[in-house]
Amino acid sequence: MRSIKLYDTYEGKLREFVPLEEGKVDIYYCGPTVYNYVHLGNFRPTVTFDLLTRFLRECGYKVRCVSNYTDIDDKIIKQAKVEGKSEKELSEFYIQAYEDCLNKLNILPLFAHPKASEYIDKMASFIKDLEDKGAAYQGGDDIYFRVNSDEKYGALSKQNIDDLISGARIDINTKKENPLDFALWKLTDDDGIKFDTVIGRGRPGWHTECVVMVNSVFNKPLIDIHGGGFDLKFPHHENEIAQSEAYHHTQLANYWMHVGFLLTNGVKMSKSLGNSTLAKDVLERHSGNGVRLFFLSTHYRAPVNYTEENLIAADKLSQRYLNSFKKAYYRLSLENIALEGLITEDYEEFMNALASDLNVSNAMTVLDREVKEINSLSIKKDADFTRLSSLLFTFSKLSTILGLDFHVEELSNEDKAMVKAYNEARENKDYAKSDELRPLLMEKGIL
Ligand code: AMP
Numbered sequence: 012m013r014s015i016k017l018y019d020t021y022e023g024k025l026r027e028f029v030p031l032e033e034g035k036v037d038i039y040y041c042g043p044t045v046y047n048y049v050h051l052g053n054f055r056p057t058v059t060f061d062l063l064t065r066f067l068r069e070c071g072y073k074v075r076c077v078s079n080y081t082d083i084d085d086k087i088i089k090q091a092k093v094e095g096k097s098e099k100e101l102s103e104f105y106i107q108a109y110e111d112c113l114n115k116l117n118i119l120p121l122f123a124h125p126k127a128s129e130y131i132d133k134m135a136s137f138i139k140d141l142e143d144k145g146a147a148y149q150g151g152d153d154i155y156f157r158v159n160s161d162e163k164y165g166a167l168s169k170q171n172i173d174d175l176i177s178g179a180r181i182d183i184n185t186k187k188e189n190p191l192d193f194a195l196w197k198l199t200d201d202d203g204i205k206f207d208t209v210i211g212r213g214r215p216g217w218h219t220e221c222v223v224m225v226n227s228v229f230n231k232p233l234i235d236i237h238g239g240g241f242d243l244k245f246p247h248h249e250n251e252i253a254q255s256e257a258y259h260h261t262q263l264a265n266y267w268m269h270v271g272f273l274l275t276n277g278v279k280m281s282k283s284l285g286n287s288t289l290a291k292d293v294l295e296r297h298s299g300n301g302v303r304l305f306f307l308s309t310h311y312r313a314p315v316n317y318t319e320e321n322l323i324a325a326d327k328l329s330q331r332y333l334n335s336f337k338k339a340y341y342r343l344s345l346e347n348i349a350l351e352g353l354i355t356e357d358y359e360e361f362m363n364a365l366a367s368d369l370n371v372s373n374a375m376t377v378l379d380r381e382v383k384e385i386n387s388l389s390i391k392k393d394a395d396f397t398r399l400s401s402l403l404f405t406f407s408k409l410s411t412i413l414g415l416d417f418h419v420e421e422l423s424n425e426d427k428a429m430v431k432a433y434n435e436a437r438e439n440k441d442y443a444k445s446d447e448l449r450p451l452l453m454e455k456g457i458l
């Protein structure tokens with residue numbers, strides 16, 4: 012297998028990727044809390060882990076990529092009241108809206124898309140076991156995780172537990188033993204969504220939801236890669252690890268990957284800050300390829316600024332690629348030449364760039380170079396069709412690994428007849444006819 016390096020935030024360095032089981036990779040990344048339309052930033056992890064999945068599959072791994080829906084959360088209860096819906100109706104509506112965006116962005120189907128609400132009994136028995144192990148306790152109306160039970164607490168976010176305690180907000184209303192302890196379960200009989208379970212009536216906390224979904228969907232305590240946006244490193248992922256360590260005596264994932272923020276005017280795009288641009292609106296204005304290229308143009312760990320200009324530029328680039336591909340494809344199609352012949356040097360250069368912690372910018376230089384050559388060959392009278400065919404074949408393969416969709420409709424018989432008539436008109440110096448046909452052929456992307 013190809014040597015792959017990924018940046019592991021737990022170790023704080025680039026590491027050679029070695030799967031737990033030969034030839035297989037299990038990935039989980041945290042998905043959205045579905046209480047309203049998600050903003051564009053929520054799709055940055057989605058696009059990144061979709062790229063990682065495509066790349067690892069191309070390397071020959073069998074990849075199971077999973078992302079969850081957080082459909083049990085106080086924000087959902089609040090919003091359901093505002094919209095006059097049940098929590099279920101509300102979350103299902105926004106899940107559908109999210110999935111429409113997934114389709115537009117050409118995200119591969121996931122191995123599973125678990126919803127927190129489907130794992131409640133498992134969460135309750137997990138929490139009960141944590142209590143039995145001495146890692147959880149009831150304080151007032153909440154069941155808390157005892158952070159002191161995990162001596163490595165803070166390792167992911169590189170924070171010292173004493174510093175964390177001195178910086179923690181002291182909430183006089185809670186019955187915590189330690190300000191860092193976090194809620195696993197809220198015992199409640201309020202009018203929000205709640206469940207009767209072995210630990211009583213109530214609902215789970217977000218940190219427990221994810222760790223239980225990871226364990227349940229993969230049916231094992233340790234997976235290869237766990238990820239999400241940088242904001243999840245602390246406390247969410249730290250708390251997931253702490254529960255896993257207490258419950259299974261193992262880390263939850265072998266590699267932790269965190270994606271940089273999408274910013275608006277230099278500030279993290281966030282629902283709570285009110286500076287969000289909804290993904291669904293962006294995908295109305297721009298193509299899925301354009302939005303994907305916008306994300307891919309910056310390394311996944313670096314921040315990226317959202318501007319309409321950047322999106323328009325990415326859209327234009329994707330249109331330029333598509334036009335070049337289309338024109339050359341039709342040229343070959345009229346000669347009845349199929350696409351074949353991988354250009355190995357280009358493929359290796361591209362794959363090696365991605366193997367270096369998903370260095371898409373370097374990988375894109377291969378595509379750029381190929382498009383330039385495709386353009387210059389396409390307009391040549393005596394083009395080298397074998398070279399053009401292998402360029403298109405390779406370009407198509409590489410762009411698919413990036414998740415770009417440059418699908419071209421086949422030429423119809425009428426189109427072919429029009430091209431024939433155009434060529435004949437030119438040969439016969441019938442310029443009136445060729446001038447009449449040219450714009451029609453250009454509009455179809457054939458010329
Ligand atoms: P949330 O619904 O806020 O829990 O977020 C769902 C996913 O989107 C998580 O992986 C977050 O880390 C990620 N996320 C939220 N805001 C941003 C942002 N501005 N840039 C990148 N990722 C984000």
Ligand code: ZN
Binds near residue numbers: 040041042221247
């Ligand atoms: Zn999570």
